Amino acid sequence: MTDLDERLADAGRTWRAQQPPPPEPDLARLARRRWRPIVPVAASVLAVAVVVATVLLVRSGSDRHSTATATKSPSATSSGPSVTGMPGGQSPLVLRDGDTAEASGQVYAARGKPVQFCPQNPAPTFSSSVTACRGGVTAVGVDPSRLTDRQDSDGTITGRATLRGVYRAGTLRVTTQGPASQTVGFPGPDLPAILRTTPCAPPSGRWTGQPYNNTAIGDYLRRHPDRFNGMGTTYPYGQGSAVTVIVVGVVRADPAQLSQALTELRTRFGDNICTVRVDQSLPEQQATEHAALQLMHDPANGIFAVGGPIGFRPIDVSIDLLTPQRYAKLSQIGLPHLLIEPWLKPVR
Amino acid sequence: MDAGAPATADEFADWVRPHLAAMSRLAARFAPDADRDDVVQEAMARAWTKRRQYDPARGQPSAWLLAITADQAAKARRRSRRAPAGVPDRPAADEDARMDIERALARLTTRQRQAVDCVYFVGLTVAETAAVMGCADGTVKSTLADARNRLRTLLEVPR
Numbered sequence: 001m002t003d004l005d006e007r008l009a010d011a012g013r014t015w016r017a018q019q020p021p022p023p024e025p026d027l028a029r030l031a032r033r034r035w036r037p038i039v040p041v042a043a044s045v046l047a048v049a050v051v052v053a054t055v056l057l058v059r060s061g062s063d064r065h066s067t068a069t070a071t072k073s074p075s076a077t078s079s080g081p082s083v084t085g086m087p088g089g090q091s092p093l094v095l096r097d098g099d100t101a102e103a104s105g106q107v108y109a110a111r112g113k114p115v116q117f118c119p120q121n122p123a124p125t126f127s128s129s130v131t132a133c134r135g136g137v138t139a140v141g142v143d144p145s146r147l148t149d150r151q152d153s154d155g156t157i158t159g160r161a162t163l164r165g166v167y168r169a170g171t172l173r174v175t176t177q178g179p180a181s182q183t184v185g186f187p188g189p190d191l192p193a194i195l196r197t198t199p200c201a202p203p204s205g206r207w208t209g210q211p212y213n214n215t216a217i218g219d220y221l222r223r224h225p226d227r228f229n230g231m232g233t234t235y236p237y238g239q240g241s242a243v244t245v246i247v248v249g250v251v252r253a254d255p256a257q258l259s260q261a262l263t264e265l266r267t268r269f270g271d272n273i274c275t276v277r278v279d280q281s282l283p284e285q286q287a288t289e290h291a292a293l294q295l296m297h298d299p300a301n302g303i304f305a306v307g308g309p310i311g312f313r314p315i316d317v318s319i320d321l322l323t324p325q326r327y328a329k330l331s332q333i334g335l336p337h338l339l340i341e342p343w344l345k346p347v348r
Numbered sequence: 349m350d351a352g353a354p355a356t357a358d359e360f361a362d363w364v365r366p367h368l369a370a371m372s373r374l375a376a377r378f379a380p381d382a383d384r385d386d387v388v389q390e391a392m393a394r395a396w397t398k399r400r401q402y403d404p405a406r407g408q409p410s411a412w413l414l415a416i417t418a419d420q421a422a423k424a425r426r427r428s429r430r431a432p433a434g435v436p437d438r439p440a441a442d443e444d445a446r447m448d449i450e451r452a453l454a455r456l457t458t459r460q461r462q463a464v465d466c467v468y469f470v471g472l473t474v475a476e477t478a479a480v481m482g483c484a485d486g487t488v489k490s491t492l493a494d495a496r497n498r499l500r501t502l503l504e505v506p507r
Contacts, residue, residue: 004500011449012468019376022368023385025361030396214493231497233490242486282501305454 095167095321095346102164103344104181106133107147111155114138117163117172119304119320119343135302135320137344139163141174148180164347167321172344194312198236198245200262200274207236207243207272217246217269227251227261229282230311234274249278249311278311280337289315291333301326314339321345353399353409360399364392367410370470371417374480375424377465378417382424390424391417411479414472418480452502460495463488 095101108116118136144150147159160180165172198207214233221228230249237243246269250261253275262275280288289306292315296303305318314337319326321344330338354360364371368388375387395402395416402412453461459481466477467488477488 004496004503007449007503008464008468008499012471015469016373016471019373022372023388025364025368025392026389027357027361029389029393030357030360214490214497218493218497231494233494235487242484244486244490286501 091322091327092348093322093340093342093345094324094327095342095344096324097168099167099346100164100175101167101172101321101344101346102162102176104162105136105160105343107139107142107144107157107159107161107163108133109142109144109157115140115142115144117142117161119318135299135304137167137321138171139165139174140171141165141177143177146177167344167346194276195232195234195247198234198274199247199276200245202236203266203271207245213269214246217248217265217273220265220268221248225282227281229278229280229285232312243272245272245274247274247276247312250275251278251281253277276312282311285311285315285337288333288337292317292330292338295329295333301329316341319343353395353402355399357396360396363409364395364413367413370410370472370476371413373470374414374417374466374472375421377469378421378462379424382421382427387420387424388417391420394420407479408476411476414476415479415482448503449499452499455502456495456498459491460498463491464495464499467492 103117103119105117105119108118115138116133116136117139118133142161142163144157144159147157147161150157150159162178162181163172163174164176165174218231221231227250228248229251230247232247234245234247235241235243236245248261248265250258253261258275258277262273265273265275292303292306295301296306302320303317304320306315317330317338317340319340319342322330322340322342330340354363371388371391372384375382375391376384379387391413395413398416402409453464456464462481463477466472466480467474472480474485474488478485481488481491483491
């Protein structure tokens with residue numbers, strides 16, 4: 001067992017020990033349920049097809065800015081960060097005084113204090129009772145009686161809403177209030193678009209089911225951090241298939257270098273390998289992530305999450321709102337290497 | 349119903365009971381902001397209504413029940429508060445080590461985190477994890493390998 005395995009196993013044991021005992025089966029709840037007829041096979045197949053189509057639609061829409069598709073030598077991290085190449089505060093995501101803006105989030109209305117409107121709980125892996133907003137804006141004109149999941153505790157009203165209004169100096173003057181949106185999907189960074197398909201042609205017309213040594217490949221890539229960054233698995237014939245392909249990021253490779261790296265890796269580790277171009281090495285991307293984390297440590301910058309899959313996508317930066325001043329700070333890190341996702345967005 | 353799920357509610361409760369701890373842990377990991385016990389009870393109710401569809405030739409009861417629990421947790425999660433991937437606030441000192449891991453887990457892809465949650469936190473086998481994630485055993489293994497590679501970088505664990 002490796003050190004990482006032990007740390008994970010320890011964390012799991014500790015977490016399990018802290019869990020309350022499971023509930024007893026509620027027989028009354030069972031008794032209220034009736035038999036559900038078994039769905040005919042044809043209808044089941046149709047339903048599965050519809051579900052698959054829906055999942056594909058949701059997934060294709062959930063990678064906010066990546067547009068990479070299957071090609072022989074794609075660039076994994078140059079395909080569409082949200083605010084790339086828009087110098088001088090010209091990004092459509094920058095929020096300025098007087099702009100109309102909209103977001104769905106948490107509302108806190110404590111007696112005698114201005115109403116706060118902020119992103120929903122930014123800690124999805126923990127159950128937590130949030131007692132105050134972290135970041136966000138002051139909201140003027142909210143109707144607390146119309147909040148989604150409204151709760152009233154000792155005079156403090158909390159709930160969720162979608163609010164649209166005019167932003168000025170940290171305050172949103174609400175013009176429209178609606179129910180909170182229902183985000184679909186497990187929270188967390190989704191699979192980079194480049195890994196949703198296998199972005200290389202198979203070596204001899206068809207990928208084979210040959211086994212590969214994932215650890216050996218990882219070791220090799222780590223020994224060459226300036227050449228390689230990012231390693232992921234794709235399933236060219238679907239996730240139910242045993243055939244997998246290892247996708248490796250090659251730093252700033254031109255087509256010839258990409259082909260050379262592919263030959264090198266296939267010679268060492270087998271044919272089920274694919275190479276794609278990435279724009280930063282691992283040390284460079286870690287430096288980018290570190291710089292973004294440094295900004296996150298100052299609450300005034302409004303950043304509530306930094307991270308995402310290394311290698312195949314720019315570093316995710318989740319921020320409550322992107323003011324021109326914050327945009328300037330993030331520009332110093334390098335906008336092409338960041339995937340900035342503001343919570344409160346201007347409505348253009 | 350021979351060898352399948354029991355026909356009476358009492359028998360069904362006895363049949364489910366050995367798997368309740370794992371179902372509860374799965375609900376807690378997959379829908380942390382939802383009412384864990386409600387998710388589990390709803391999963392049991394769903395399993396009860398679908399019990400004639402359980403086929404022991406296709407898998408263990410645990411895998412079938414856990415897959416239903418994962419489905420109910422997904423529904424509960426959509427109903428409850430959600431957020432983009434985030435980093436928890438500064439933890440108490442005695443939770444630092446576990447919190448480091450939780451913070452790192454929040455930076456994995458959805459599938460990677462599900463695999464780590466199932467195997468290390470819920471304590472499932474690879475086969476049970478495959479049932480929960482709706483994929484092959486090999487896919488679980490490769491997803492775990494990808495997750496470990498990413499976690500080694502995030503947690504700066506030497507090889």
